[in-house]
Amino acid sequence: MSSLPARSVIEFSQFDQLRDAREIISCEADALRQMGQNLGIEFCDAIDLILSRKGAVILTGMGKAGLIAQKICATLSSTGTRSHFLHPAEAIHGDLGCLHADDMILALSNSGETEELRRLIPLVQKMYLPLVSITARETSTLGRASQVVLCLGDLKEAGIHQLAPSTTTTAMLAMGDALSLVISKARGFTPLQFATFHPGGSLGRRLTKINEVMRDRKEVRVTRETTSIRESFIQLSRPGRRSGAVIIVNGLDQVTGIFTDSDLARLLEERREGQLDRPISEVMTAEPTTIQSDASLEAAITLLKTRKLSELPVVDQQHQLAGLIDITDVIGWQPQRESTEVNTEAG
Structure with missing residues (x-):
């Protein structure tokens, strides 16, 4: 039985580590500033659509985007907007049953071409549920299917190889936080209501x-x-x-x-x-x-x-x-x- 070769360790000084870390953080920070400056009226359209629905906001996404969707879901729930996460792969195996006619979908995918989401889109359309997307391009499959597109733009991932989702997931998270907190303000959500949803821990106590x-x-x-x-x-x-x-x-x-x-x-x-x-x-x-x-x-x-x-x-x-x-x-x-x-x- 052959064994895997031992991985070589490249000499990497603390100076180099700090330099690279600062570059990564700066790359993500620059992307957020650019996204904020480019944010347009479509953001307000998304807010209006969410506020107009009597049901829940159903978030969905695959992989790292799915993990960000779960965090946004938690933020929405804790700030006064009922929300749930729907795994796109599980959706076509029975979890579509959680959807209600008054709900709406908030889908996350940087490419807008994620296979699991592409299979989910026509099913959502058959149920006449409005779709808001956070994605890189309006011309993607997800973008074209959406009533509102919150466009991230063509962002470069951070790091030497620019492969791992980093800048894009940070941008998605920031967009989701902006949605959650602006909606919360529009609903007149108060600190005491926040405490009702956070009864445990020092935050709820205070x-x-x-x-x-x-x-x-x-x-x-x-x-x-x-x-x-x-x-x-x-x-x-x-x-x-x-x-x-x-x-x-x-x-x-x-x-x-x-x-x-x-x-x-x-x-x-x-x-x-x-x-x-x-x-x-x-x-x-x-x-x-x-x-x-x-x-x-x-x-x-x-x-x-x-x-x-x-x-x-x-x-x-x-x-x-x-x-x-x-x-x-x-x-x-x-x-x-x-x-x-x-x-x-x-x-």
């Missing part, structure tokens, strides 16, 4: 509404302005997660101040024990920073970081206390280097 993760009012130590500091700390113990703050409210239950464990420690360090039996309003931090209950957790994290807070009262539209965000509730969602910067309101 876009979650505060009222879904805050400590409810019943878990917060709350007192009136006339209560003494000693009474506030003795009488206001709460089960569960302990916060290092007492929230002070007026007769309308509106937040007027905050008093923290750090404030208490400061009084003791300054030997002002006599103040413990005075009204808490005399030493509280008046008009503390608050946040609305319908804001995002990301907004709360930003406030905690920029203003160096440990506790953040959550209020409703009438500025009445709804709950509390404690730094310990969100410390895991901040970069490690930032978490050490957080301090108390009064500190």
Whole structure:
């Protein structure tokens, strides 16, 4: 049995590697700039067509173009446009059954002559589904069959041999991102809707509404302005997660101040024990920073970081206390280097 000959390794210095890598990246970047400058009204036609359909956007492509189509499909889905990927080879073996009369097709092929797509085109036409293509030339088989062609132009692949799909797939991905994000803006897609589709991970967590993760009012130590500091700390113990703050409210239950464990420690360090039996309003931090209950957790994290807070009262539209965000509730969602910067309101 013969064995394969060992592959020779060409001497390739780090300087040469970096030079080639930079050339490849520059080649792809230049192609994207050129494509962006040449983009015309056909892009708007594609947007209008997609927005006019009640069904899903069905993406299809073969090989590397198919992989890019799957990524575009995921981006569309996560930004408010229902979409699915249809493998062109599997389509003619039963997967055509996933198509609906209200759907439309978005096909990717640089050459526009991919055999599997050529076999799929007449089947799509029989179903009267509109076809948008991302391809190099309008005169290709795919281009001629399309209602709208998003033309990439004749792009040269990157690299020494200019063979592997690189520049063309990068251009397809950029075109797909442009479609997805412009459509998302046209639909009025909001960050909170984005969070609905991304409930897992730090991204979904940060876009979650505060009222879904805050400590409810019943878990917060709350007192009136006339209560003494000693009474506030003795009488206001709460089960569960302990916060290092007492929230002070007026007769309308509106937040007027905050008093923290750090404030208490400061009084003791300054030997002002006599103040413990005075009204808490005399030493509280008046008009503390608050946040609305319908804001995002990301907004709360930003406030905690920029203003160096440990506790953040959550209020409703009438500025009445709804709950509390404690730094310990969100410390895991901040970069490690930032978490050490957080301090108390009064500190």
